[in-house]
Amino acid sequence: MEEVGANGRPGTVYFFGTCLVDLFFPEAGLAGIELLRREGLRVVYPQAQTCCGQPAFNCGYRDEALSVARAQVALFPEPWPVVVPSGSCAGMIRTHYPELFAGEPDEAAARGLAGRVHELTEFLVDVLHVSLVDRGEPVKVTWHASCHAMREAGVAAQPKALLAQLANVELVPLGRERECCGFGGTFSVREPEISAAMVEDKAADVAATGAALVLSGDGGCLLNVGGALERQGSRARPRHVAEFLLERTRGR
Amino acid sequence: MREGAREAILGRLRAARRGEDGAAPSDFAVVREKRWPEAERLPRLRRLMEAAHAEFLEATGESWPSAVRDLLVEAGARNVMVGAGSAVEARLAEAWSGLPGGPELLRYDRPVEELKGVLFGSVDAGLTTCEGGLAETGSLVVVPTPEEPRLLSLVPPIHLVLLDPATVRDGLWQLLAEPRFANGMPPNALLISGPSKTADIEQTLAYGVHGPKRLVVVVVPGGATPSRGS
Amino acid sequence: MGADGAPPPGAGAHGFRARATAALGDPQVRANFRRAMDGLMAKRAALFADPAEWRAMRALGASIRARTLARLPELLERLEERCRANGIEVHWAETTAEANEVVLDLLRARGATRVVKGKSMVSEEMHLNDFLEAHGVESLESDLGEYVIQLDGETPSHIIMPAIHKDRQQIARLFGRKIRDAAYSEDVDELTATARRVLRRKFEEADAGISGVNCAVAETGTLVLIENEGNGRMSTHVPPLHVALMGLEKVVERLEDVPPLLSLLTRSATGQLVTTYVNMISGPRSPGEKDGPREVHLVVLDNGRSRIYEDEELAVTLRCIRCGACMNHCPVYTRVGGHAYDAVYPGPIGKVLTPQMEGVDRRHELPHASSLCGACAEVCPVEIPITRLLVRLRAEASTRRVGSTVLGAGGARSGGEALSWRLWKRAFGSPGAYRLVSWLATRLGRLPVPRLGPLRAWTSVRTAPRPARRSLHELAREKGVPDA
Ligand code: SF4
Numbered sequence: 015m016e017e018v019g020a021n022g023r024p025g026t027v028y029f030f031g032t033c034l035v036d037l038f039f040p041e042a043g044l045a046g047i048e049l050l051r052r053e054g055l056r057v058v059y060p061q062a063q064t065c066c067g068q069p070a071f072n073c074g075y076r077d078e079a080l081s082v083a084r085a086q087v088a089l090f091p092e093p094w095p096v097v098v099p100s101g102s103c104a105g106m107i108r109t110h111y112p113e114l115f116a117g118e119p120d121e122a123a124a125r126g127l128a129g130r131v132h133e134l135t136e137f138l139v140d141v142l143h144v145s146l147v148d149r150g151e152p153v154k155v156t157w158h159a160s161c162h163a164m165r166e167a168g169v170a171a172q173p174k175a176l177l178a179q180l181a182n183v184e185l186v187p188l189g190r191e192r193e194c195c196g197f198g199g200t201f202s203v204r205e206p207e208i209s210a211a212m213v214e215d216k217a218a219d220v221a222a223t224g225a226a227l228v229l230s231g232d233g234g235c236l237l238n239v240g241g242a243l244e245r246q247g248s249r250a251r252p253r254h255v256a257e258f259l260l261e262r263t264r265g266r
Numbered sequence: 267m268r269e270g271a272r273e274a275i276l277g278r279l280r281a282a283r284r285g286e287d288g289a290a291p292s293d294f295a296v297v298r299e300k301r302w303p304e305a306e307r308l309p310r311l312r313r314l315m316e317a318a319h320a321e322f323l324e325a326t327g328e329s330w331p332s333a334v335r336d337l338l339v340e341a342g343a344r345n346v347m348v349g350a351g352s353a354v355e356a357r358l359a360e361a362w363s364g365l366p367g368g369p370e371l372l373r374y375d376r377p378v379e380e381l382k383g384v385l386f387g388s389v390d391a392g393l394t395t396c397e398g399g400l401a402e403t404g405s406l407v408v409v410p411t412p413e414e415p416r417l418l419s420l421v422p423p424i425h426l427v428l429l430d431p432a433t434v435r436d437g438l439w440q441l442l443a444e445p446r447f448a449n450g451m452p453p454n455a456l457l458i459s460g461p462s463k464t465a466d467i468e469q470t471l472a473y474g475v476h477g478p479k480r481l482v483v484v485v486v487p488g489g490a491t492p493s494r495g496s
Numbered sequence: 497m498g499a500d501g502a503p504p505p506g507a508g509a510h511g512f513r514a515r516a517t518a519a520l521g522d523p524q525v526r527a528n529f530r531r532a533m534d535g536l537m538a539k540r541a542a543l544f545a546d547p548a549e550w551r552a553m554r555a556l557g558a559s560i561r562a563r564t565l566a567r568l569p570e571l572l573e574r575l576e577e578r579c580r581a582n583g584i585e586v587h588w589a590e591t592t593a594e595a596n597e598v599v600l601d602l603l604r605a606r607g608a609t610r611v612v613k614g615k616s617m618v619s620e621e622m623h624l625n626d627f628l629e630a631h632g633v634e635s636l637e638s639d640l641g642e643y644v645i646q647l648d649g650e651t652p653s654h655i656i657m658p659a660i661h662k663d664r665q666q667i668a669r670l671f672g673r674k675i676r677d678a679a680y681s682e683d684v685d686e687l688t689a690t691a692r693r694v695l696r697r698k699f700e701e702a703d704a705g706i707s708g709v710n711c712a713v714a715e716t717g718t719l720v721l722i723e724n725e726g727n728g729r730m731s732t733h734v735p736p737l738h739v740a741l742m743g744l745e746k747v748v749e750r751l752e753d754v755p756p757l758l759s760l761l762t763r764s765a766t767g768q769l770v771t772t773y774v775n776m777i778s779g780p781r782s783p784g785e786k787d788g789p790r791e792v793h794l795v796v797l798d799n800g801r802s803r804i805y806e807d808e809e810l811a812v813t814l815r816c817i818r819c820g821a822c823m824n825h826c827p828v829y830t831r832v833g834g835h836a837y838d839a840v841y842p843g844p845i846g847k848v849l850t851p852q853m854e855g856v857d858r859r860h861e862l863p864h865a866s867s868l869c870g871a872c873a874e875v876c877p878v879e880i881p882i883t884r885l886l887v888r889l890r891a892e893a894s895t896r897r898v899g900s901t902v903l904g905a906g907g908a909r910s911g912g913e914a915l916s917w918r919l920w921k922r923a924f925g926s927p928g929a930y931r932l933v934s935w936l937a938t939r940l941g942r943l944p945v946p947r948l949g950p951l952r953a954w955t956s957v958r959t960a961p962r963p964a965r966r967s968l969h970e971l972a973r974e975k976g977v978p979d980a
Contacts (some may be wrong), residue, residue, distance in 0.1 A: 029977070033924065037937050038961060040968035047977055059977040061969055062927035070917050072868055074890030078921040085925055116665025155837050161869035168554025179571045206953030207517045211526075211831045212867070214957055231508045270796075272588035275744065282811075289566035291558040296552035297654040297756050314769065350918035362662060378787035379733070381849035386700045403759075412784035420726060435823045438774070439755040447752060451716045453582075453782045454733070457774035462726035465766070466641035466657060468664050469535055476695060477641055477726025477773075494718040 023142060028096040030131075031171040032103045032231030033065035035254075042254030046099040048136050049260055053142050057097075060089040068106040068174070069199050071114065080114055086258070087111075087123050095141070096131045099256050101163020104133040109166050113231055130221050133163060135231055148180035150262040156188045156225040156250075158195065158216070158239060160232035170212040173231055173255050180262050190215075193227040199236040209238075218241035220250050227253045272488065278453075297439040297462055305432040307401035308485070318460030318472055320481040330486050331361035334393065334426060337482060338369040341424060343390035349414035350375035352430065353491035354395060360431025374415050385417060392417075393422035395490065396458075398433030400441060405457040407441060416454055424476040427458070428490040512861045516832040525661060529833050532660050537823040539767025540875070557760045560753045561815035562694045564745075568706040568805065568814075570930045571714040571747045576715030578827035582779040584792045590621040594595035595797045599624065599706065599739055600631055602793055606737055608633070608703035612695075612720070615639040616708025616798055617655055617818060618741040620840045621853075624706070632638065635706070636728035638695050640688065654833030655841060656765045656820040661833050665917040696726065705731030705789070710756060710817075712794070717778055719794065722758060724772040732777060738789040740777075743813035744796050757817055760877035800853040806901040809888060811847050815878040822872035823881060828865060837862065844872035848885045853895070857907025860893035934967045 027050060027147065031043040047057045063086060071079035090096050098104040101148065108131050114123035133190045138144045163169045177185050196212025203209075216239055228243070228250050230236050240252030302310060312322055325333040338346055350373035358371055372389060372443045374381065395413050397407040406427055412415040420423050437440050438457065442448065447455065462477030473479050484490070519525050544550040564571060576586040589595035594616075603611065612631055613619065625646065628635040637646040641659035645652060648670050652658030659667070664682050671690055672680045678690045707728055711720045719740050721728050732738045749752060762768045781788035805811050823829040823843025834842035839850040839862070847866060853857040863886045872882040889902070894913065896906025923933045941963030947955050954960065 029972075031972075036968040037934055037941075037963045040964045040966060040971050044971050044975065045969035047972065047975075055511070057977055058980060059968075059972040061973065061979045064924045064927065070920060072887055072890075073864075073913075073917070074892070075885060075914075075917040076891055076892050077894075078917045081921055082924045085927075120925070124576075161867070161871070164875055165870035192865050192871070194776035194871065196827070196867060198869065201864070201867040203950035204826075205513060206956055207513070207520055208828055208831060208865070209867070209953075210957040212827055223763050237961045238958065241961060244959040245957055248569040255876045270595055271590045274590055275588055275796075275798045276569050276572065279572070279744075279805055282802070282806040283569060283615050284808060286568070287566060288562040290559070290563065292556055292563060292750065292753070294556065294756070295663040296549065296556055297759075362888050374786060376786065379736075381786075382700055386696060397806070400508055403752070405770055405774070410785070410788075412782075412786065415788075417728075417787045420729050420733065436760070437755065439752060442751045442755065449777035451751075451776060453777070453779040453785065454788060455776040455778075456729075457770065458772065459770050459774075460772050463772055464640045464725050466639070466644065466659055467662075467667055467684045467687055469532055469657075469660075470664075470684040472684050475688050475725045475727070476638070476699070476730055485922075 018092065023053075024055065024095050026058060026092070026094045027094075028090050028094050029057050029059045030063055030066070030090070030096050030098045030103070031059065032098060032233065033228045034205060034237070035099055036037040036084065037173070038237060039233050039257075042257045043099055045260035046097065046256040049134070049256060050097060051136060059092070062089055066103040066106045068103060071106065073200055076114065080118070083111060083114060083121060083233075087120055088176050090127055093126075093130065095137065095159070096127065097134055097137045098131060099134045099187065099254065100232050101160050101167040101169045102185045102234060104131050105162045105166025106152070107131045127184055133167050133169045133231065135173040135176055136167070136169045140177050142166075143152070145177060146179040146263050148262050149264065150180075150182055151228065152182045152184070154184045154186055155223045155227045155229050155258070156186045156220060156223040156266045157191070158176070158188060158190055158228050158230040158235055160230055160235045161194050163231055164192065169231070173229075176255070176259060177229070183262065186225050188223055189219040195235050195239050197234045201203060202238065213238050214246075217246050217248060221248045225250055227251055227258065228256055229253050229255045231255045277350065290405050295440070297437065301436045301440075302401045304382070307399070307436070308431040310401045311399045311404045311434055315460060315483065318404065319463070320460045320483055323482055323484045325484055325486050327486055327488050327490065330428065330484055330490055331358050334369055334484060335362060335365070337426075338391055341391070341480070343362050343369050343424060345370040345372050345389060346391040346393050346426070347372040347374055347385075347389045347418060347422060348393050349373075349411075349418060352413040354393065357491055374418055378417060379413070385421050389422045391420060391426060392422035392428040393428070394418050395428050399429055399434055400457065401434055402437030403457070403459060405438070405459040408456040408458055409452050410456070419456070419458065420477050423478055424480045424482065425461075426482045426484055428484050428486055430489040431487055433486055502510055504607050508716040511885065512836060512865055515838060521838050524612065524663070525833050526831060528661055528663055529830050532657070533824050533830045536767065539820060540824070542766055543763040543767050543769065553756060553760055554877055554879060555570055555802050556756050557817075557877045558815070560748060560757060561817070561878045564748050564753075565805070565811060565814055566743070567749065568747070572737040572744060573748050574714040575717065575903070577716060579794055581704055582717040584717060584719070584779060584794055585793045587793060589795055590798045592797065592799050595622050595741065595795055595799075596624060596627045600628065600633070602737070602739055603628075603633055603947070606703065608737060609697070610702050611635045611704045611706055612638050612698050612702040612731045612735065613642070614705065614707035614723065614731040615642055615658075617840065618739050618743050619706065619709055621654060621797070621799055622741070636694070637699050638698070639723075639725060639733055640691055643691055643695065644670065646698070646769040651835070653842065654820060655818055661835065699730040700733050701923055702735040703741060704737040705735040705740045707732050707792070709740050709746055710761065710958060711746050711748045711754060712742055713751055713754060714747055718751070719777045720754055720775070721775045722762065722773065723775070726773060727774055729773055732775065733788055737789045738792045740782070740792065740794045742794065742796055744798055744801050745816075757833040761817050761819045764821040764875065764877045800903065803901060803903060804852050808853065810885060810902070812880050813852065813885060815880050816845055816849070817878055818875060821875045821877065827869060827871065830868070836971065844882045845880070848882060848889065851889050851905060855904030856889055856893040856902055857904030860908035861892065863889040930970070934969065937963045938967050
């Protein structure tokens, strides 16, 4: 890694915001950037970025996915780490870019990118070893583990480790935590009845925790679970973990 | 047509064969290392088998015929069938001779075709030996022979098995590596880990669905018929 | 989301969505499955409590199956040779129709008219019972769950627990209706005793037994069958003729491959360290033996497997040891149950296997009926990357790739869907177009829009998603976050 500062930290990182964060949770993206900046990092946000290509890839439209993915690969030429506020998109780049680009002229670049992509909480914990000081009022939250964060990106312990650093935050375990919320991208509209049954159960499990907030690191899950909570008239609100972490620790 | 099927299938498979990729030898360390000190094997086997509803009877080379007899009387069994010509048969016949009442000793002495009616209709218990046990899974290793036919351990509602604790091994992997099996499998070899059971109705366990309702392991240190060389 | 969301043409051909919706509307089905799957997941987890042991066992299981597949044709030939040496006749069938004929010929040549069956998913592929009944042979399922569904004219809803969709009241009513002299009872022990009474007589009288095979050992010519009930042993040991059916992928190389696979299978399937019976058959009744079948025959069925084998990526489908863990852990299966799939193999592995056997053109709705959550692949004891195969089959269904060996490839192409993705590519493939799209979304996205297509589906149980007022791109520019 270039520009590695003292204690093994990189000096500059790229931020890949993802399309869902861009359009639906920009504050979470900004919070992610701020969390990195206040650790002394220079954060670069290439303005030409759009989407990792996952929606088309998962639907079996590889050519379309490749052409959108290709446009991203070109935007991160420096060997800096690329931080993504989504386990799903980080998993897409890390796990699936190498096969998507197999045999393509830019395969090496895609593999290079795949090798330096980090989900945000993973980066904060495993690379930056951040320590957080809670400045908020006592609050009860629960954690929704996104399937792709857990299973594609391998991120499960890190967000909880961050939350555990916050003294006034009580993390209530979510029932059936490892079960999918039913989002699944196009699945939610192709099989709306099944998706609905899944998210209704998930929202009920969230409500049962009595938590004020359901936190997650993935925008798709937040839209899905949040929408169902709102429809059910639940008091629990969805919040992206980046936004929550920044709120709790602001003013340090 | 069938010969054609064989060639067509194998032909397609051969054509698609992708060299020796993926044909690397497997690392069996995780199963090879599953071992238990000798003193722990029987207790483990017993714990696991009891959890599967098997019953245990402790006896000695001397006492087991009377222990078996008491159990059968208590169970209301009218009879018990053993393999004809087996050492067990001789031992029971001798030990029970002259005793009044008690279960009748039946012999599996004919081909099943001539015995089916009795076997399915009126035999209350079957008694067999076993080759040993497996500590890993809590199983008995039963190898039917001409003297001890296959159905003795299956059809009667009660199955009694004589087990010498010294013959309890580690697991199936270790067992199958023994020359006895590795050098040629018998026509039938079985692991039996409890009485017949089902959970097909609402996941609720019920015993004795087709095979024995009761499996009784008679533990006989030193073996039931020492002459057999255990 | 870029797809138009409407089901592509043909999605209703097998009506997965309609059947799934019906199942979702049946609180009893949902409750039965949820309760059963929760129990099975807990039991499995208890037996894989040590993560290091699980990883090592799973890697071993995957390696055994990978090695088997790498040498598949040789191993099948070796198996045939060893079986013949042991006195087991081997027959080959390319199609289920051929396999049915093989079985019928064997029965007819011996005048057999009464058959008892052990559980066999391959026989379900063959619809063997219907075939035999149509040819004057009584073919009776003897596994309790299979017996129950045969009595009710149904098909299995789970590959391990075929009657899992039924509760005891339903079974009690069924027995009362169909079994002479059966006193009505909802007691599981009494219901079991009733089945025992009926089936013992059938075992005694049967002319032939038919079973499946959990694995067949090439090195020794051994057929391995596992079960808890004893009906498998009854079927394979009591009648004079035993016919075993196996999919050609069920072979393994050596005896030492068997124990780890069985351990993975029973622990994954039902959370058992071992089943009640492990039955290793290496020949018919030998001279001097007083029982056991006089003849043992093995039917090796292809039914599309060799075609699956041709594709390097999809060939891993054939690693499957049919443990059912993927369905036990599937959030979709848990909610809709097995019958919604209208397939011999339901659940995640069914979504991979069925389209390959029946055609991705006809069954393309199955690979799409997944949120790709990956719970299946995570528990698969032989490391089948199920989600990856689902994505691959989605692609095969919509695009005819040169050299594809997948049955029905490209046959489910939908012009509307393809157009949607082309538009998506335009929108997300260039910064300029994306700027426009995101500007429109953030500026107009909060306006009320008619709830049609995907939005209607989405808002059935959720509020409509509301785009932010300004995108992260804009906010980042504003905050002076550098672009390079
Ligand atoms: S795919 Fe894997 S988990 Fe599913 S039945 Fe087959 S072996 Fe079991």
